[in-house]
Amino acid sequence: MTPQHPLSTLRLQFHKGFTFADALAHVGYFSKLGISHIYASPIFTARPNSSHGYDIVDPTQINPELGGRKGLARLVEALRNAHMGLIVDIVPNHMGVGGADNPWWQHVFEWGRHSPYAMWFDIDWHSPDPYLHNKILAPFLGDAYGVVIDQGDIRLEYDRYAQRIQARYFDNAFPIALADYADILQAADHAALAPLLEQFRRIDYRLPFLDIQSQVNQVLAALATLSLQPAVEAAIHQALATYSDHRIEKLHPLLERQHYRLTWWRNASDQINWRRFFEVSELAGVRVELDEVFEATHSLLFELYAQGLIDGVRLDHIDGLAQPQHYCRKLRARLEALMPNRPPHLRTPLYMIAEKILAPGEWLREGWGLDGTTGYEFMDQVSALLHDPQGDQPLNALWHQLSQDEKSFHQHVEQARRQLLSENLVSEFEAAVHALHAIARADLHTRDYSLASIRRVFTEILVHFPVYRSYVTVEGMDVQDQELFESTAIKARRTLGHVDKPLVDIIFSWLRGDLIHVQQPPAISDLSQRAITRFQQLMPPLCAKSMEDTAFYRFGRLVSRNEVGSDPDMFTLDISAFHDACQRRRSLYPGNLLATATHDHKRGEDVRARIAVISQVPAQWELMVKRWIEMNRRFHRRVFPDEMRYVAYEAPRITHEYMLYQMLVGAWPFDLQVSDKAGLQAYGERMEAWFIKSIREAKWMSSWVQANEPYEEACAGFLKNILDPEQSSEFLTSLVQFIELIAPAGAMNGLAQTVLRMTVPGIPDLYQGTEFWDLSLVDPDNRRSVDYQQRAQAFHASPALAAQLANWRHGGVKQTIIHQLLHYRQEHPLLFEAGDYQPLYAQGMHGDKIVAFQRQHAEQRLLVVVPRFCHALLTHHGTLHLGNWQDTRLGNGWHLHSRYRDILSGNIHTVTDNGLTMAQLFSTLPLAVLALEPT
Numbered sequence: 001m002t003p004q005h006p007l008s009t010l011r012l013q014f015h016k017g018f019t020f021a022d023a024l025a026h027v028g029y030f031s032k033l034g035i036s037h038i039y040a041s042p043i044f045t046a047r048p049n050s051s052h053g054y055d056i057v058d059p060t061q062i063n064p065e066l067g068g069r070k071g072l073a074r075l076v077e078a079l080r081n082a083h084m085g086l087i088v089d090i091v092p093n094h095m096g097v098g099g100a101d102n103p104w105w106q107h108v109f110e111w112g113r114h115s116p117y118a119m120w121f122d123i124d125w126h127s128p129d130p131y132l133h134n135k136i137l138a139p140f141l142g143d144a145y146g147v148v149i150d151q152g153d154i155r156l157e158y159d160r161y162a163q164r165i166q167a168r169y170f171d172n173a174f175p176i177a178l179a180d181y182a183d184i185l186q187a188a189d190h191a192a193l194a195p196l197l198e199q200f201r202r203i204d205y206r207l208p209f210l211d212i213q214s215q216v217n218q219v220l221a222a223l224a225t226l227s228l229q230p231a232v233e234a235a236i237h238q239a240l241a242t243y244s245d246h247r248i249e250k251l252h253p254l255l256e257r258q259h260y261r262l263t264w265w266r267n268a269s270d271q272i273n274w275r276r277f278f279e280v281s282e283l284a285g286v287r288v289e290l291d292e293v294f295e296a297t298h299s300l301l302f303e304l305y306a307q308g309l310i311d312g313v314r315l316d317h318i319d320g321l322a323q324p325q326h327y328c329r330k331l332r333a334r335l336e337a338l339m340p341n342r343p344p345h346l347r348t349p350l351y352m353i354a355e356k357i358l359a360p361g362e363w364l365r366e367g368w369g370l371d372g373t374t375g376y377e378f379m380d381q382v383s384a385l386l387h388d389p390q391g392d393q394p395l396n397a398l399w400h401q402l403s404q405d406e407k408s409f410h411q412h413v414e415q416a417r418r419q420l421l422s423e424n425l426v427s428e429f430e431a432a433v434h435a436l437h438a439i440a441r442a443d444l445h446t447r448d449y450s451l452a453s454i455r456r457v458f459t460e461i462l463v464h465f466p467v468y469r470s471y472v473t474v475e476g477m478d479v480q481d482q483e484l485f486e487s488t489a490i491k492a493r494r495t496l497g498h499v500d501k502p503l504v505d506i507i508f509s510w511l512r513g514d515l516i517h518v519q520q521p522p523a524i525s526d527l528s529q530r531a532i533t534r535f536q537q538l539m540p541p542l543c544a545k546s547m548e549d550t551a552f553y554r555f556g557r558l559v560s561r562n563e564v565g566s567d568p569d570m571f572t573l574d575i576s577a578f579h580d581a582c583q584r585r586r587s588l589y590p591g592n593l594l595a596t597a598t599h600d601h602k603r604g605e606d607v608r609a610r611i612a613v614i615s616q617v618p619a620q621w622e623l624m625v626k627r628w629i630e631m632n633r634r635f636h637r638r639v640f641p642d643e644m645r646y647v648a649y650e651a652p653r654i655t656h657e658y659m660l661y662q663m664l665v666g667a668w669p670f671d672l673q674v675s676d677k678a679g680l681q682a683y684g685e686r687m688e689a690w691f692i693k694s695i696r697e698a699k700w701m702s703s704w705v706q707a708n709e710p711y712e713e714a715c716a717g718f719l720k721n722i723l724d725p726e727q728s729s730e731f732l733t734s735l736v737q738f739i740e741l742i743a744p745a746g747a748m749n750g751l752a753q754t755v756l757r758m759t760v761p762g763i764p765d766l767y768q769g770t771e772f773w774d775l776s777l778v779d780p781d782n783r784r785s786v787d788y789q790q791r792a793q794a795f796h797a798s799p800a801l802a803a804q805l806a807n808w809r810h811g812g813v814k815q816t817i818i819h820q821l822l823h824y825r826q827e828h829p830l831l832f833e834a835g836d837y838q839p840l841y842a843q844g845m846h847g848d849k850i851v852a853f854q855r856q857h858a859e860q861r862l863l864v865v866v867p868r869f870c871h872a873l874l875t876h877h878g879t880l881h882l883g884n885w886q887d888t889r890l891g892n893g894w895h896l897h898s899r900y901r902d903i904l905s906g907n908i909h910t911v912t913d914n915g916l917t918m919a920q921l922f923s924t925l926p927l928a929v930l931a932l933e934p935t
Helices: 020-024 027-033 068-081 103-114 145-151 178-186 191-202 209-226 230-245 247-256 265-271 291-306 324-337 376-385 389-403 409-423 426-441 451-464 479-494 498-511 522-547 575-588 605-616 618-635 654-667 677-698 709-722 729-759 788-797 801-810 812-827 829-833
Strands: 009-012 037-040 044-046 056-062 085-090 094-096 136-141 155-159 164-169 172-175 260-264 280-285 312-315 351-354 637-639 649-651 763-767 836-840 850-857 860-867 899-902 908-910 928-932
Touching (some): 020 068, 027 068, 027 788, 056 068, 056 094, 056 103, 056 291, 068 085, 085 291, 103 172, 103 209, 136 265, 145 247, 145 260, 155 230, 164 178, 178 191, 178 209, 178 230, 191 209, 191 230, 230 247, 260 265, 291 324, 312 324, 324 351, 376 575, 376 605, 376 729, 389 605, 389 618, 426 451, 426 498, 426 522, 451 479, 451 498, 451 522, 479 498, 575 836, 575 850, 605 618, 605 654, 605 729, 618 654, 618 709, 618 729, 637 709, 654 677, 654 729, 677 709, 729 860, 763 812, 788 812, 801 812, 812 829, 812 928, 829 860
Parallel strands (some): 009 037, 009 763, 037 085, 085 312, 136 260
Antiparallel strands (some): 044 056, 094 280, 155 164, 164 172, 836 850, 850 860, 860 928, 899 908, 899 928
16 A cells, blocks of 8 residues: 655755755765655745745746756755655745736736736725726835925836836836827827827727737837837937936826826735735735636646646645635646656655644545645644643733733634734725625615624624634535624624624625525625625635734743744643544644654754743742842833823833743743854844834834834844844843743753654654754744755764763754654554544653653554653753653553564563553653554
8 A cells, every 4th residue: 555645844945045955965864864755845936035935926837947847856856866755835826926027917007908907916906996997906015105206206217128118116117008199109209109009099908908919019129129229218318217207297197097096005005906815915816716827836736736846735825815715626626637647656646735824623625635744733733732731821821911011812812803904904895895885785785884883793703713714615605604603792782882793704704605595686796796805705814814924923921832823821631532533633634744844843853842831830920030030120121102102111112122031931942152253243133123023023122013112122132232242141141041940841842743743644744954953033933944965974973872862952963863763654654644643641649740641553563652841850950861760651551462662772571460661661861652562
């Protein structure tokens, strides 16, 4: 039986500084480590110098900055020779539209609704704003439009390569409609251009572009030819300069006639009339639900799959799509239909996963044709498992005491959602409100419900909706959505006035598609479908921005629980709940990725693991934090009133200072010494970038839209001072002492989550470079270059695992565990793909500190035992040796066979009728992965 899924994946972030050729140089190391598939960030052509690849501008080409088609082919050849595969990340929801690099978007700018691509992007051509009727808002100016015009920052240019007249604004190019070419070129006053002007005027620009394409191409080619004549070229440039220089008389009226409306970037939130990715105006939503868009944007993907260059697909942000379930099924069907075209030895099952944020207790809907998600939910579960419940209340009390903030995390989320709807996502919200109001106006029984009342009720629905989105389709809604709507309706009615309560059920009847499933005029059904889609595409950015990019930076009880896919109100997860999640994953999605670090994480996997130890020592933490606050109070700065504040205030605020201490403790490099001034400066620069970002994301004292520079400068100065060994030696010494106190237990957490990721149901995913300790911060810090040569050298020189414990700070011990377990997976693939999962529970004094289970397939058995809450069990300061287990044991009620070999240490363990004692299991290593010895 051939495995249906990859055995393991390694996520690589490709960009101009790390290309296909760079990855090819390390294929040997990846293979020896035990990786079965490279899991690549987007490889299609993105904006120049993109650091991530999610701003794709041409999905029909391989990004030349990464090495192009030839570079990809060479990488794939090396992977095949190493018996490895390739999974690619694709971006079906949006495309990059900033700058001048997206030909489809530029064509819409040039031709407006007459462009064949006008319907490819989710543009509202009937905006209620009269200034945007049949226009696209172009919020790409760095200042107010009038200021930009006055400063002369917009100038007309002729791009001979594109054969277009453009309004150039720094890196942005806005094509001028061809209907204006004759008037512009007439100012050139050159005889050679006269016949051409007549040709421009004879074209009927009211027709769709495709009807006049041949005429357009001919006249543009003629213009390009004429422009090669120096005299004509000079005349053209002079005409364009005339328009550019006469900004009010000529340039402004010309720009006003275009199919776009140029505006300040800050206006996007209030005025934008096209769907963005979240609130990023450089990324425009794509209507991939349309067949022609689907085929055009996936043509290269189909080609790569048919030729055997890729083996699987990761789908980015599927919740942004109008119909994600239909899209996923359609994509799987199209790819699987290409299977006969693939080389015979590569006709293995298609692997397809999707990025999906799931709320606690929520599971990926079945029947979508997906093998699972990218694994955020596992990252949450394993992290919560390692947080000691005894720390919950003390840390909660400390947070409330310091911050004077009694709100729960979810109350912060609700508050953030209201703020986002009124400030950041105004246009998207208003578009949905108007869509609902249009339904109300279409029925005599609801036409008296005002726009204002619908806005009030819809706000409460959005504020209380508990998950990223619903999935109502023309076929109806499932039980899960029905329950979500009912529970949300109850919460919404509680926060509404009496007069608005009846409207809750009416709006929900529209959102669940009642008007689609009864006899209604087509216009009503269309209005209903539009409102449903607006609602479903508004919820994901609202949910993500309110949680991950706002509340995570306001609620700071313990930031290790403030992670993508996590709910900080759920402080911990007990062992039985963890086992239940593993069993359900095995049943529903055995091919689900198991991630503990991603390109989107808020802090590295071992940063979270170390901060989690604070839950084991809350009293010591409280004592230290209060000492640090007093020590560093002298570095607080009084910030005087500015345009954002009316009274003076201290910087940093205690909430920001408290979260900063957690991050300093969690991310402190193992080799950083208090005497290392250069090292402290480098660490401070990384931490400052995180600090300022965290302040802006909180959207209280500062924000990305309106940066409070005096406050930010004061906070940056505070950080520099406390990391200055000449000014803060006492603080730094105290900080490092506390780090040394918890770092071994943090490392144990890191190793425990590593072993669990390699052995529970699912596919282990390794984020680039995290085979060593991952002490990264939020992006872009977590996307820094990786020294693979260093890792390869350590890999080749690594001694036995037990010997590496003495030098555990280096990280080689983690690398070796990953290597050994990945190779065991390769040797026993069906044990992990098809094997069952049997929870085991330890007995004795420290039974709650043991996570254990057995995997079995046929005669193969694997017993996994890892500790948690290890701080009190570490026997020697600074080591990873565990002791004091007392009577803790795994009983033999599960009828284990008698002899097991520890894959990691090589030790043989004999199981007696009394089971296995922890003292016996952990005599050499602080965790155990035992394979049944053949009899």
